[in-house]
Amino acid sequence: MRIALDAMGGDYAPLETVKGAIEAIGENKNIRVILVGKEELIKEELLKYSYDVDRIEIKNATEVIEMDEKSSPTAAVRAKKDASMNVALEMVKNKEATACISAGNTGALMTASQLKLKRIKGVLRPAITTVFPANDNKHIVLLDAGANADCKPEYLDQFATMANEYAKVLLNIESPRVGLLNIGEEDGKGNELTKAAFYLLKENKYIDFRGNIETREMTNGSVDVVVTDGFTGNIVLKTAEGTVHFMKNIIKDGVNKSLLAKIGALLMSSVFKEMKRQSDSSEYGGALFMGLNGISIKAHGNSDSKAIKNAILVGNKFAENNFVESLKKVIGGENENS
Amino acid sequence: MRIALDAMGGDYAPLETVKGAIEAIGENKNIRVILVGKEELIKEELLKYSYDVDRIEIKNATEVIEMDEKSSPTAAVRAKKDASMNVALEMVKNKEATACISAGNTGALMTASQLKLKRIKGVLRPAITTVFPANDNKHIVLLDAGANADCKPEYLDQFATMANEYAKVLLNIESPRVGLLNIGEEDGKGNELTKAAFYLLKENKYIDFRGNIETREMTNGSVDVVVTDGFTGNIVLKTAEGTVHFMKNIIKDGVNKSLLAKIGALLMSSVFKEMKRQSDSSEYGGALFMGLNGISIKAHGNSDSKAIKNAILVGNKFAENNFVESLKKVIGGENENS
Numbered sequence: 001m002r003i004a005l006d007a008m009g010g011d012y013a014p015l016e017t018v019k020g021a022i023e024a025i026g027e028n029k030n031i032r033v034i035l036v037g038k039e040e041l042i043k044e045e046l047l048k049y050s051y052d053v054d055r056i057e058i059k060n061a062t063e064v065i066e067m068d069e070k071s072s073p074t075a076a077v078r079a080k081k082d083a084s085m086n087v088a089l090e091m092v093k094n095k096e097a098t099a100c101i102s103a104g105n106t107g108a109l110m111t112a113s114q115l116k117l118k119r120i121k122g123v124l125r126p127a128i129t130t131v132f133p134a135n136d137n138k139h140i141v142l143l144d145a146g147a148n149a150d151c152k153p154e155y156l157d158q159f160a161t162m163a164n165e166y167a168k169v170l171l172n173i174e175s176p177r178v179g180l181l182n183i184g185e186e187d188g189k190g191n192e193l194t195k196a197a198f199y200l201l202k203e204n205k206y207i208d209f210r211g212n213i214e215t216r217e218m219t220n221g222s223v224d225v226v227v228t229d230g231f232t233g234n235i236v237l238k239t240a241e242g243t244v245h246f247m248k249n250i251i252k253d254g255v256n257k258s259l260l261a262k263i264g265a266l267l268m269s270s271v272f273k274e275m276k277r278q279s280d281s282s283e284y285g286g287a288l289f290m291g292l293n294g295i296s297i298k299a300h301g302n303s304d305s306k307a308i309k310n311a312i313l314v315g316n317k318f319a320e321n322n323f324v325e326s327l328k329k330v331i332g333g334e335n336e337n338s
Numbered sequence: 339m340r341i342a343l344d345a346m347g348g349d350y351a352p353l354e355t356v357k358g359a360i361e362a363i364g365e366n367k368n369i370r371v372i373l374v375g376k377e378e379l380i381k382e383e384l385l386k387y388s389y390d391v392d393r394i395e396i397k398n399a400t401e402v403i404e405m406d407e408k409s410s411p412t413a414a415v416r417a418k419k420d421a422s423m424n425v426a427l428e429m430v431k432n433k434e435a436t437a438c439i440s441a442g443n444t445g446a447l448m449t450a451s452q453l454k455l456k457r458i459k460g461v462l463r464p465a466i467t468t469v470f471p472a473n474d475n476k477h478i479v480l481l482d483a484g485a486n487a488d489c490k491p492e493y494l495d496q497f498a499t500m501a502n503e504y505a506k507v508l509l510n511i512e513s514p515r516v517g518l519l520n521i522g523e524e525d526g527k528g529n530e531l532t533k534a535a536f537y538l539l540k541e542n543k544y545i546d547f548r549g550n551i552e553t554r555e556m557t558n559g560s561v562d563v564v565v566t567d568g569f570t571g572n573i574v575l576k577t578a579e580g581t582v583h584f585m586k587n588i589i590k591d592g593v594n595k596s597l598l599a600k601i602g603a604l605l606m607s608s609v610f611k612e613m614k615r616q617s618d619s620s621e622y623g624g625a626l627f628m629g630l631n632g633i634s635i636k637a638h639g640n641s642d643s644k645a646i647k648n649a650i651l652v653g654n655k656f657a658e659n660n661f662v663e664s665l666k667k668v669i670g671g672e673n674e675n676s
Binding site for chain 1: 555556568617
């Protein structure tokens, strides 16, 4: 599979993006990476590595959409036609690549992905998936993670159908268990949106619906997919991030204050490493823009080479599994231009 | 101040409730506690302690609303007229007590509090406050924590006014900084509700509005009050709880797997104690039902004596500060029956 990587996207591009591409082709022999961006800069980075030259290509793109782009995402995407993320997405559109990976500006990437790839016919609202860690090294797919701040019940119903297909591929589960994120587990709990969505989900023939689920219970692994509106999904992600940060700070402060604790922390380093690994978003290979007529994956802005590599591997996995075709089957349409 | 304590409410009642009352009068000489519940059981518990008998009273109440009450909260509150929480609230209504504290069934307590105390005239929707930990041992007041799953912008605007008064008393701050919980910091971000609430909050003359705040930033202490709808507030609380639990599990698993890590954990015990303390809800003295014509505080269902004691101290603080009168001034009304 040929994967187009926005080599200029992310806080540590092109250093970590190029390194991630090299790592990805080292890990999976079926992958070829097209590094999209400023040719001279990419060539310079590539000099650092020895690699299978047949499996790394460069596609020159003269512009870059900055992480802190001053203009609106839409304006930036339209103004910089030759921006690396635009060119990478164009390659997916033209079937020159099977997936686009970018750690660049989220808003711009979302806009560009929709403009270039268009939504699949029948998709009410494209959305952002993310993967949330659960106990025992399990993972939960969360949709929508932030694309649609205001949702209708039918959107949530369709998010469930799409996230279900996503979980099948990503988690290798035949029949994922789907839950509706809510503030109580009993039927009839929640706000107007979740109350109405509950009844649609109960009737959704594509999914194994397990009812309402509370965030407190998300990590116990009782479901594989959690559906919510983009506002709530984003709040969940950022609350979890903030809480992890808060706890790490307490540990760090305590260790700095006491020599005994410092020695203790050294002895516990394997545990803290595991904690970092399990609470680290770079393990999960990025967020997919769901509902589009092609695969576009957003890696975290602060991605290191490992996060980029994982995003490439995930992109490749979805491409190999003909994910977009599977989505079209359950949504029942072609792309919106057809 | 005379505080009515629902001695039968909570997972460990009356053992921990009675113990908490004894601890409270030991810590603050201005407090008298009325233990409301089954007289015989309470007397039996009291035998365990030596205390100032003038500052502990018993008010007999023959019924108990169970934590897992089968009928609806409203039905339970209406059917069990002589339930301990009903009687305790009745005492506040009749000015025989200045505050009611209960660790009992949340839904029932919320219903009973509204039925007995009525809302202050002008209050659009009573709400639940909670206190969230932030870095450097700071605390943030969050409103609404779960009473109103569906909110209008005006509710959020009034929540801000009420939470502002609350923070003044609880955190001893003259001019609390108020933020609107949102999924982006820029003006104009969010869903329809937060976008509309933002402009009302900007014009709210009672508060020092600092704009949108993300949950990831809540713990850095940049604001003292965070306003949100009850659905989102509840999601935030339960996500934080779930994340703390998740991280503790990873640490526990790791420590159980390695002798070195076990020794490390022993050396770090002061740090873990601090982590527990800072992430422990029992430190903050419970949640106040905001907007009612009297003080009613909900302690966590699994409260131990320390949590009960803290809730009593907080209830006393609000009573001493004439909190309800302050609220009436900013809301501009009397109670709804007047």
